[in-house]
Amino acid sequence: MTEKTTMHPPAETLHDNKDVFLKSEFGLWSDREGFEPGEQFLIENYLRPDLKTLEAGCGGGRLLLAMQARGYTDLHGFDYLPQFVEAASRRDTAGRISFRVQDARSLDYGDDSFDQLMYLQQVLCFLPEEADRQRAAREAYRVLRPGGVLIVTLLGLRGRTRSLAFKALLAYQYLLRKLTFRRLSLQYQPWLRLQNAPNWSALWDRGPYVYWFREPEAVELFTNAGFELAAIGSEAQVCEGRLAESFDAFARLPHSGRLYIVCRKPIDGAA
Ligand SMILES: C[S@@+](CC[C@H](N)C(=O)[O-])C[C@H]1O[C@@H](n2cnc3c(N)ncnc32)[C@H](O)[C@@H]1O
The missing domain is CATH 3.40.50.150 (Vaccinia Virus protein VP39)
Structure with a gap:
């Protein structure tokens, strides 16, 4: 893991998107x-x-x-x-x-x-x-x-699904949500990047989520x-x-x- 990714606040401390903007993304946008x-x-x-x-x-x-x-x-x-x-x-x-x-x-x-x-x-x-x-x-x-x-x-979901990596992620999340009985639409995606670096906790399908139309x-x-x-x-x-x-x-x-x-x-x- 790079130094940047270890700087993320732990996913469990990000309760909603307001939290993400304040605790993780503030410096990027301020x-x-x-x-x-x-x-x-x-x-x-x-x-x-x-x-x-x-x-x-x-x-x-x-x-x-x-x-x-x-x-x-x-x-x-x-x-x-x-x-x-x-x-x-x-x-x-x-x-x-x-x-x-x-x-x-x-x-x-x-x-x-x-x-x-x-x-x-x-x-x-x-x-x-x-x-x-x-x-x-x-x-x-x-x-x-x-x-x-x-x-x-x-x-936009259509633009995103052109990427094979994203398609694979959707398939993985589909299975994960089925196995864990979560009825969350795949249009809700965890933040895939935080602080300009990959957000690895997305692999655990942890919120907060953003909505893809x-x-x-x-x-x-x-x-x-x-x-x-x-x-x-x-x-x-x-x-x-x-x-x-x-x-x-x-x-x-x-x-x-x-x-x-x-x-x-x-x-x-x-x-
Ligand atoms: C991706 S940043 C973009 C900031 C700015 N528009 C720019 O382009 O530099 C999204 C901004 O929307 C704000 N935001 C998100 N949801 C909001 C809401 N429901 N009402 C008001 N602001 C919101 C966040 O706090 C954040 O500052």
């Missing part, structure tokens, strides 16, 4: 900088710098600070860990970004408050139950103004909340510089990596 290519693609193609923008799960403010440097003027972010909100506020030396402690499942922003929303870095995949993900999607819909845009990235349910999560799908794709479409405009068109395309989704709140959509 002072990161700059955009990843897929994030840059979504932000440049679907958001506007002059509009009021909210980021869910802002961590140390990496994305909002990079957007401020690119001329975005009305930026807001929330995270359920006060420690991230403090780190992000400290880094915003101009003090012009509003950072708040809030949980995506229950926001205290008013109805129709924002022109555009960012739910990137798979923030909805860390919610433990389907009901939590549905509540978060409904809250996103409520705080977005009619005609506003939501950009999302999610962990199937594409139809990912789209339904947002359309059931009231959104219209505007564009969808995976890493493969981002590399080509163009997302599909409908779910059916996407289903026919090659697929790799994360899911990228763009939604709109209908002009006549009520909060």
Whole structure:
């Protein structure tokens, strides 16, 4: 084992994903900088710098600070860990970004408050139950103004199952869960990496878990909340510089990596 892997908190001390972010992944997200290519693609193609923008799960403010440097003027972010909100506020030396402690499942922003929303870095995949993900999607819909845009990235199961190693892991977990009478969907996966190194306790199928979406349910999560799908794709479409405009068109395309989704709140959509 490398020194890095021995630095992990023991799996039994990580009770939920909030714990993972605080005790294990905090340093990775509190002072990161700059955009990843897929994030840059979504932000440049679907958001506007002059509009009021909210980021869910802002961590140390990496994305909002990079957007401020690119001329975005009305930026807001929330995270359920006060420690991230403090780190992000400290880094915003101009003090012009509003950072708040809030949980995506229950926001205290008013109805129709924002022109555009960012739910990137798979923030909805860390919610433990389907009901939590549905509540978060409904809250996103409520705080977005009619005609506003939501950009999302999610962990996608189809992209992942292209990897033979992941397929083998799924088969192993299927057996393990059968033998131990656990009725947990294989879409719930233990964290496969912690602190940028393999998380070997994943082999014991220990939680906390992250949720890997199937594409139809990912789209339904947002359309059931009231959104219209505007564009969808995976890493493969981002590399080509163009997302599909409908779910059916996407289903026919090659697929790799994360899911990228763009939604709109209908002009006549009520909060
Ligand atoms: C993968 S990190 C990404 C941080 C930041 N968005 C970035 O890209 O640098 C996910 C963040 O979402 C936050 N988070 C997870 N679930 C949340 C929830 N239900 N409500 C608010 N924040 C949440 C975590 O605390 C963490 O800061």
